[in-house]
Amino acid sequence: MAKQRAEPIEERQRALAERFRDWMPRALHEVLDEAAREFPDRPLVLTDEQNLSYSEVAAESRRIAAGLLEMNIREGDKVALVMANYPEYVVLKYAISRIGAIAVPVNIMLKADELKYVLGQSDSVLLVTMDNFRGVDHLAILDAISPAWEEKAGGDALPLLRQIIVFETGEGSRRTGSPTFSDLSGEADMVMPQVSPYAVCDILFTSGTTGPPKGVLLTHDMLMRCAFGSAYARAFEDGRRIIFALPLFHVFGYVEGMLSVPFVGGAMVPRLRFDAHDTLSAIERHQVNDALLIPAMSLALIEAAQSGEHD
DSSP states (O other): OOOOOOOOHHHHHHHHHHHTSSOOOOOHHHHHHHHHHHSTTSEEEEOSSOEEEHHHHHHHHHHHHHHHHHTTOOTTOEEEEEOOSOHHHHHHHHHHHHTTOEEEEOOTTOOHHHHHHHHHHHTEEEEEEESEETTEEHHHHHHHHOTTHHHHTTTTTSTTOOEEEEEOOSSSOOOOSSOBGGGOOOOTTSOOOOOOTTSEEEEEEOOOSSSSOOEEEEEHHHHHHHHHHHHHHTTOOTTOEEEEOSOTTSHIIIIIIIISGGGGTOEEEEOSSOOHHHHHHHHHHTTOOEEEOOHHHHHHHHHHHTTSOOO
């Protein structure tokens, strides 16, 4: 991706307004599929290890969606996700959208009682969880909630939680007895249900600082309008690339970093953890245009940039 001088903000916004003059409500996966038809070979997810194109994400999400249907996950069912910013998270989110199920992104730092609360409040029927990440044993957390989860899933503690899938990060020892994310696959040509853009697609829980966390219902069209509004306000040029370590389970990274880029055939560069020098190196390596940061990250980035080691 060659560097080029950005067009003036007004011209970029005018181009976006013209391109999407008549708003058509669409589900999350429909926006992805439109971008995949227009930009099939462009990267959508860029990491140091993987480069997933629009067509690859669309195809993989269809395969995962078929796998969910084969597991008897249906429209309106709640699917909880305890996953960091892996490319598979993006694929899974679009797969859940395809079958009309509802994603419940979960803060990966929750303790056993907090996770049990969110799973119970959301009526989740399926949980996809990492095994280990950054020193946290997520399977041990499940042991504390439902000791026989590998055979009985939620058991008596969470009777609606009927299935658990383990996403293996490679950071811990493998446990047998439960299906893994790599097992989640079906026939890509399976007929998918028609999903209304006005249907709920996500339940995001508040932080719970002033009381018990509240599950907030978000629809496909709500999120798509917000994501396009972000692209317009930030004057995305064609192919905008955005780096972020902000978690995809939070609305900031999710909307501003993941859902906004398909409107211009852009790419997301998700990081599993924040490190200032790593971020600057990745900006140079992946030719990034935009970074999502909180103030503390911005200050760390400025200090690291002053070392003069980066472009």
